[in-house]
Amino acid sequence: MNRATKKITNKENLLSEGVALLMQQGYHGTGLKEILDAVQIPKGSFYNYFGSKENFAAEVIQHYINPFIDQLNGHLQNQEMDALSALSCYFNELITELEKAGYKGGCLLGNLMGEIGDTSELCKQSLQSAVHRYRNLLQTGLLKAQQEGTVRVDKSAQEMADLLVNMWQGALLRMKIEQSSLPLKQCCEQLLGDFFKAK
Secondary structure (H helix, E strand, O other): OOHHHHHHHHHHHHHHHHHHHHHHHOOOOOOHHHHHHHHOOOHHHHHHHHOOHHHHHHHHHHHHHHHHHHHHHHHHOOOOOOHHHHHHHHHHHHHHHHHHOOOOOOOHHHHHHHHHOOOOHHHHHHHHHHHHHHHHHHHHHHHHHHHHOOEOOOOOHHHHHHHHHHHHHHHHHHHHHHOOOHHHHHHHHHHHHHHOEOO
């Protein structure tokens, strides 16, 4: 493995470990030593990659959301189903994954919004960016569903995408305290299965 490839691999490993640790312990509960020990990288290398723990967290946020965007995009690109069905299928997949995980973790974005969303400007900007990227893709799906005639057109796709993100984040928090997927299912059934549908 050449040096450039090793550097990319080390950075990817740090970001993946960052997702796991920040999800389990939060920003303030996670020390740099834990991250470095888990990936077996010297402190100097960490600072070469990120410069600070705050910069690291900002990059972890983007690293975290990327697979969700890819997963959602994969469903929306599926030629076998309409956009509303693709959105429902995507959220059902997430619910199944959360059930298998025993309702642990929830969403790193929601967790960090509550913990450092108003104390770290850099992380706040990264969280906004991640939420907007995600919302914009949901908006694309809802716009396609409007064009297909399955979703109401008296509300804009952006309004509905915002509502879906907001309700999903709240449902994830309820899921953690209830230890149940019911809040998630209610969110999807009420919005995708009823409120958003063309009558």
